[in-house]
Amino acid sequence: MPRLGPSILAPLETLFDTKRGNVLPLPPNLARLYGCLRMPQQRSRPHVFSNFVATLDGVVSLNAIGHASGADISGHSAQDRMVMGLLRAIADVVIVGSGTLGADPRHVWTAEAIFPELADEYRRLSKAMGKREPPLNVIVSGNGEIDLRLPVFASGKVPALIITTTAGAKRLRTQSAPDSVDIRATRGSASTIPANAILDEVCQVSPGKLILVEGGPRLLGNFYAERLVDEQFLTLAPQIAGRDAGDGRLGLVMGKTFAPSDPLWGTLIDLRRGSSHLFLRYSFPESWPAS
Numbered sequence: 001m002p003r004l005g006p007s008i009l010a011p012l013e014t015l016f017d018t019k020r021g022n023v024l025p026l027p028p029n030l031a032r033l034y035g036c037l038r039m040p041q042q043r044s045r046p047h048v049f050s051n052f053v054a055t056l057d058g059v060v061s062l063n064a065i066g067h068a069s070g071a072d073i074s075g076h077s078a079q080d081r082m083v084m085g086l087l088r089a090i091a092d093v094v095i096v097g098s099g100t101l102g103a104d105p106r107h108v109w110t111a112e113a114i115f116p117e118l119a120d121e122y123r124r125l126s127k128a129m130g131k132r133e134p135p136l137n138v139i140v141s142g143n144g145e146i147d148l149r150l151p152v153f154a155s156g157k158v159p160a161l162i163i164t165t166t167a168g169a170k171r172l173r174t175q176s177a178p179d180s181v182d183i184r185a186t187r188g189s190a191s192t193i194p195a196n197a198i199l200d201e202v203c204q205v206s207p208g209k210l211i212l213v214e215g216g217p218r219l220l221g222n223f224y225a226e227r228l229v230d231e232q233f234l235t236l237a238p239q240i241a242g243r244d245a246g247d248g249r250l251g252l253v254m255g256k257t258f259a260p261s262d263p264l265w266g267t268l269i270d271l272r273r274g275s276s277h278l279f280l281r282y283s284f285p286e287s288w289p290a291s
């Protein structure tokens, strides 16, 4: 795919904006491309936001060899990458599951890695928000079958934290871990780690309050099940991917069901348009324990 420089990238058109929260100090080029970005006022507890891209028929992964990435869903949209970079630039922490790492094993979860054309602007934004290093990259794995030679751990570009089970940590410690990697085992013997335990571990390592969950669908399902997602950013890509029985195509949430017995309804708080892509932002009711 040819790289599309920021100067020829069209700005998003803001169609709806509730004007809630603090305006973030976007440098001029980013402000031109995205418009105004607001985030809720700092609170004592973390603000958890997720960002995904889905097709019109709700597919987030084609789950096919060579075509399992978000780029296959967005159609390699430069505007989607610009927004991904923006959300990573404001995040203190980015959390992904081992399946998302497996789909893109050479990736590191920084703004620059997803949209290098705006690296300087992203850096200026992060700095203006008081951040001194790239977001903590958190990988969640129950079984700990992760290769510590991958760039997210071995490149030194990001601080990295692996959250796993006791058995997973034991398996991981058979490899030599680079200095920039912290491995933490949660208590309990279950292979699925509760999302609140993931957040507890994250908060012990990072004082930052803006936590971006980039998925995938199984990890996100755990966060929704425990009502720990405050906001969902969702790019709607104008394609119909289709599904067939047993093709393994994934929706936004996998491994958990909510409707009809326990439906989760969000509120639209922002809507932007980039050509035929829609950039949606929903908030979900607060259900965190009072702090």
Ligand SMILES: NC(=O)c1ccc[n+]([C@@H]2O[C@H](COP(=O)([O-])OP(=O)(O)OC[C@H]3O[C@@H](n4cnc5c(N)ncnc54)[C@H](OP(=O)(O)O)[C@@H]3O)[C@@H](O)[C@H]2O)c1
Pocket (backbone or CB within 6 Å): 051, 052, 053, 054, 059, 060, 061, 062, 063, 068, 069, 070, 073, 096, 097, 098, 099, 100, 101, 103, 140, 141, 142, 143, 144, 145, 191, 192, 193, 194, 195, 214, 215, 216, 217, 218, 219, 220, 222, 250, 254
């Ligand atoms: N369209 C988008 O915006 C988007 C965004 C993200 C990902 N994706 C796509 O989604 C696909 C991957 O989907 P996925 O559902 O497999 O991804 P995932 O949630 O990243 O990975 C699932 C794996 O992560 C670990 N995991 C997740 N939650 C856990 C928990 N609470 N406790 C312990 N371990 C946990 C488990 O690892 P172990 O098996 O190691 O125990 C589990 O098998 C890829 O194709 C990726 O490209 C798309």
